[in-house]
Structure formats: C-alpha cells, structure tokens
Amino acid sequence: MHLSQLDILQVRNLQDVRICCHAGANVIYGSNGSGKTSLLEAIYLLGRGRSFKHRDLRVVVNNHADELVVSARIERHRSNSSHQLGVKRTAQGRFEARLDGKPLQSAVQLVEELPLQLIDAHSFTLLEGGPLQRRQFLDWGVFHVEHGYTVLWRRFQKALKQRNQLLRHGRMDAESLRAWTAELIPLSEQITSYRKQYLVELTQQAIAVAGRFGGLGVLELEYYQGWDHQRSLEEVMKTDEARDIATAKTNHGAHKADIRIKVDGVAAAERLSRGQIKLLVYALKLAQGMHYQEKVGQSCLFLLDDLPAELDYEHRGQVVSCLNGLGCQYFMTGVDKKDFEELVVGIAHQMFHMEHGVASVG
Ligand SMILES: Nc1ncnc2c1ncn2[C@@H]1O[C@H](COP(=O)(O)OP(=O)(O)OP(=O)(O)O)[C@@H](O)[C@H]1O
Numbered sequence: 001m002h003l004s005q006l007d008i009l010q011v012r013n014l015q016d017v018r019i020c021c022h023a024g025a026n027v028i029y030g031s032n033g034s035g036k037t038s039l040l041e042a043i044y045l046l047g048r049g050r051s052f053k054h055r056d057l058r059v060v061v062n063n064h065a066d067e068l069v070v071s072a073r074i075e076r077h078r079s080n081s082s083h084q085l086g087v088k089r090t091a092q093g094r095f096e097a098r099l100d101g102k103p104l105q106s107a108v109q110l111v112e113e114l115p116l117q118l119i120d121a122h123s124f125t126l127l128e129g130g131p132l133q134r135r136q137f138l139d140w141g142v143f144h145v146e147h148g149y150t151v152l153w154r155r156f157q158k159a160l161k162q163r164n165q166l167l168r169h170g171r172m173d174a175e176s177l178r179a180w181t182a183e184l185i186p187l188s189e190q191i192t193s194y195r196k197q198y199l200v201e202l203t204q205q206a207i208a209v210a211g212r213f214g215g216l217g218v219l220e221l222e223y224y225q226g227w228d229h230q231r232s233l234e235e236v237m238k239t240d241e242a243r244d245i246a247t248a249k250t251n252h253g254a255h256k257a258d259i260r261i262k263v264d265g266v267a268a269a270e271r272l273s274r275g276q277i278k279l280l281v282y283a284l285k286l287a288q289g290m291h292y293q294e295k296v297g298q299s300c301l302f303l304l305d306d307l308p309a310e311l312d313y314e315h316r317g318q319v320v321s322c323l324n325g326l327g328c329q330y331f332m333t334g335v336d337k338k339d340f341e342e343l344v345v346g347i348a349h350q351m352f353h354m355e356h357g358v359a360s361v362g
C-alpha cells in the first residue's frame with residue numbers, strides 16, 4: 001500500500017500543497033519552520049483522525065482559514081485497486097472522513113485504511129513515558145491483526161467506565177458493583193491473552209531488528225498484565241474490592257497493563273543513551289511494521305520526523321535499509337539535504353524541498 005498523491009489544504013503553514021509521492025522513500029528537507037513536520041502531521045491526520053501534536057484541531061487549521069482538508073490517492077497492491085481517502089475539519093468544528101466519496105463512521109476505519117507508524121521527537125516517551133504509551137503501542141498491533149479486538153476493547157472500556165462510575169457514586173450498590181466486576185473480568189482476560197500472544201511474536205522481530213542496529217544489548221519485552229500474574233483476576237478483584245471502593249476506581253485489569261522493556265536485564269530507559277533510546281524506538285516500531293506485514297500481507301506507512309536528529313550516520317543508514325527491506329513507503333524529514341544525499345544512494349526515492357509552506361521537487 002502506498003500514497004501516490006497527497007493534497008493538503010490549510011494545515012498549519014501548508015495552504016495548498018500537492019505532491020506526487022514515491023512508493024518508497026520520500027525525503028522532505030528544508031529550514032526550521034518551513035512546514036516539514038506539518039506535512040507529516042497532515043498524513044497522520046489522514047490515517048488517525050487526529051494530530052500527533054495537538055488534541056485540538058483548531059490549532060492545526062491555518063490561521064487565515066476556517067477549515068482544513070487532507071486527501072490522498074491510496075494504491076492497494078494486494079487488491080490492485082486505487083482509492084481516494086479524505087478528511088476535513090470544518091469551520092463548525094466537525095471532523096469528516098470519506099473513502100471514495102462515502103462517509104466513514106469512525107476514526108477506527110481511517111486507521112484500517114491507512115495503517116501508519118510515526119517516529120518523532122517525542123517518541124522516546126514509548127520508553128520513558130507512562131504505561132499508556134506502551135499499551136497504545138501494543139494495541140495498535142493487536143488491533144491490526146485480531147479482527148474482533150476493537151469490539152472487545154470497546155466492551156471493556158464501557159464496562160470499566162460503568163464500574164468506575166459506580167465506585168465514584170456515594171452510596172455503594174454492592175450487587176451492581178459485582179455485576180460489573182463479573183462483566184469486566186472475562187473481557188480483561190481476553191484482552192490480556194491477545195496482547196500476550198502478540199507481544200511474544202513482536203519480541204522476536206524486535207530482537208532481530210535491534211540486533212541489526214547493534215550496540216543495544218540483549219532486549220527483553222515483558223508483559224505486565226495489570227494484576228499479580230500468580231493470582232486470577234477474579235481473586236485479586238475480590239480481595240481488593242474494599243480498596244477499589246476506598247479509592248473510587250478499578251485498580252486491577254487490562255487497563256493497568258504495561259510492557260517492561262529491558263536491555264541486559266535493566267530498564268531500557270535507565271540504561272540507554274538518548275540516541276540509543278531513539279534507535280530502540282525505531283527497532284520496536286519497525287518490528288511492528290514487519291509483524292503487520294507478515295500477518296496482513298501489506299505494508300504500513302512510516303513517518304520519520306527529523307531522522308538525522310540524534311542518530312549517527314551509520315544508524316540512519318541501518319534504519320533506511322530496514323525500511324527499504326520492508327518495501328514500505330516512508331516519509332522522512334530533516335533540515336539539510338546533504339544529510340540525505342548519501343543515505344539514499346542506490347535507493348529509489350523522491351526529494352522535496354519545503355520552503356515557507358511550499359513543497360517543490362528537488
Ligand atoms: N495554525 C497555523 N497557521 C499557520 N501557521 C502555523 C500554524 N501552526 C503553526 N504554524 C507555523 O507553521 C510552520 C511550520 O511548522 P513545522 O513544525 O511544520 O516546521 P518544520 O519545517 O518541521 O520545522 P523544524 O525544522 O523546526 O522542525 C511554523 O513556522 C509554525 O509557526
């Protein structure tokens with residue numbers, strides 16, 4: 001799968017940009033503030049229905065405009081078909097998405113249509129941030145390979161919300177609380193089982209990629225399921241019911257899960273240098289892309305914001321060679337053209353020069 005043409009209207013300083021994308025490597029270079037990250041933000045918006053920089057899309061709409069539009073021609077290699085995907089944030093604040101002119105009902109459909117991975121200046125939070133980032137990372141993978149996962153996830157969220165609402169409610173209705181606990185337990189267990197299975201498969205890929213990068217040490221990914229693994233969730237929730245009531249929240253379950261990422265037996269965030277952390281994030285996301293490709297039979301798209309930052313020349317080359325090996329489409333940005341010139345020798349690519357929100361080939 002790849003984008004053959006991308007149209008961006010009124011996304012930050014990109015007022016009207018059209019580029020014909022390369023099916024493989026796309027390099028976007030230009031000075032600070034020229035609009036490189038905004039171009040990636042536009043693609044991300046198309047694939048996720050939200051920005052990776054701001055929750056509020058009002059900030060993303062160009063200052064002089066009321067609405068933004070991003071659309072792209074998607075070429076599907078598997079089905080040998082071509083589709084038009086588009087999103088719009090209207091002046092009234094509505095978010096609309098369309099595939100071949102037909103409205104899409106939710107952002108989940110966008111994610112299915114345009115699977116993408118982003119690595120930017122904040123990606124170190126995958127290692128250094130809270131568990132939410134790692135759960136989201138894990139769930140991206142499970143969502144794409146397990147068809148029933150979205151429904152399961154929604155049912156779980158609903159049951160959790162109901163149980164927490166009840167816990168926050170002053171007068172405790174013990175019967176209702178137990179009913180929601182009973183609903184929640186099997187959902188938590190199913191989510192856990194999908195995630196565990198996925199993590200086992202992903203770990204093998206991640207070890208292989210990290211090994212290619214070299215110098216990262218022995219990688220381990222350990223799943224913490226959100227409750228004591230030696231006890232059943234039923235038992236844990238029964239024992240801790242009083243604590244749930246006292247704290248007015250559900251303290252155990254799949255929503256508390258985490259991945260413990262270690263190198264040489266030590267938490268990766270404590271052991272690795274900044275550049276190595278970035279490299280490990282690349283290894284994890286590339287592994288996810290590989291796993292996705294193996295399971296789904298198509299490639300996902302990679303957005304690499306400021307690839308040269310923090311990575312030495314050799315490691316940049318290894319990242320690019322991995323992406324090339326995957327045969328996926330990728331967009332990488334950086335300030336200096338010369339940082340990319342040697343990197344893409346022998347690799348089919350397209351370079352774009354970004355200047356004051358205008359992208360030109362070259
Ligand atoms: N809503 C908006 N309307 C117009 N311009 C905006 C808006 N939001 C941000 N900008 C401007 O868009 C420009 C492009 O920002 P962007 O982050 O894409 O730059 P960049 O090329 O990635 O720069 P850097 O090399 O520093 O990362 C900035 O000058 C920013 O001030």
Ligand SMILES: [Mg+2]
Pocket residue numbers: 036037038305306
């Ligand atoms: Mg930028």
